[in-house]
Amino acid sequence: MKKRVLFYLVAFVSTMSLQSCVTNYVVSKPATYIKGYKTDAKLASIDTKKMEIDKQQLINSFLAEKAASIANAKNTIKNSEVAKAIRYNKTIDNILTEAETYLGTPYRYGGMTRNGIDCSAFVLSVFGAAAGLSLPRVAASQAQEGERIEKDNLKKGDLIFFSHGRRISHVGIVESVTEDGEVKFIHAATSRGVMISSLNDSYWGPKYRFGKRMINENGETYNNFASTSISNGTNF
Numbered sequence: 001m002k003k004r005v006l007f008y009l010v011a012f013v014s015t016m017s018l019q020s021c022v023t024n025y026v027v028s029k030p031a032t033y034i035k036g037y038k039t040d041a042k043l044a045s046i047d048t049k050k051m052e053i054d055k056q057q058l059i060n061s062f063l064a065e066k067a068a069s070i071a072n073a074k075n076t077i078k079n080s081e082v083a084k085a086i087r088y089n090k091t092i093d094n095i096l097t098e099a100e101t102y103l104g105t106p107y108r109y110g111g112m113t114r115n116g117i118d119c120s121a122f123v124l125s126v127f128g129a130a131a132g133l134s135l136p137r138v139a140a141s142q143a144q145e146g147e148r149i150e151k152d153n154l155k156k157g158d159l160i161f162f163s164h165g166r167r168i169s170h171v172g173i174v175e176s177v178t179e180d181g182e183v184k185f186i187h188a189a190t191s192r193g194v195m196i197s198s199l200n201d202s203y204w205g206p207k208y209r210f211g212k213r214m215i216n217e218n219g220e221t222y223n224n225f226a227s228t229s230i231s232n233g234t235n236f
Helices: 002-100 119-131
Strands: 147-149 159-162 170-177 183-189 193-198 208-213
Touching (some): 002 119, 002 183, 119 170
Antiparallel strands (some): 147 208, 159 170, 159 208
């Protein structure tokens, strides 16, 4: 009897101990899993944030390089435009400075020296010396060169052409354009030799036909010039 009671007692204690172990295992396992999940989520959040920071830094670096590249390109273009403007102004100034040295030179039909010169020889001499440009000998042929310019757009250094009838027979160099649009030009006139006149003049105004630009905005000569051209035009 005592043995049986002892057996049951041992069996009961063993059963309770086993249940306690199982209970501890079931309860503790989810706690360990949840803790691990939370740790992984925190690490993932940190990694994502770092990736976003790195991404933004890369974008900022790219934008900075792009802005610097654009700024350099703009500076290059600006410097190039400034250089062109300087070259253009210098060429025009050289032309007008050379032309003014002829003021007072007497007119001589067919003349090509400072002792006597006609209108087209005056123009080709000035442009040859100041801009290295070889123009045709007579006004009618010079009128075929360069870029045609409307009267309202004339600038210093442009050539302006005149005629009594249909044929171009006179040429001058624009010396200045006033704020109110008056065009003054230097030319070799039959009456007084090399002088400065105005398109507002009652004599020259009606004879004006058109203008031509021989020097482009880069300070270079247009490339459609003939080195020589012979024509039977009459210069006056």
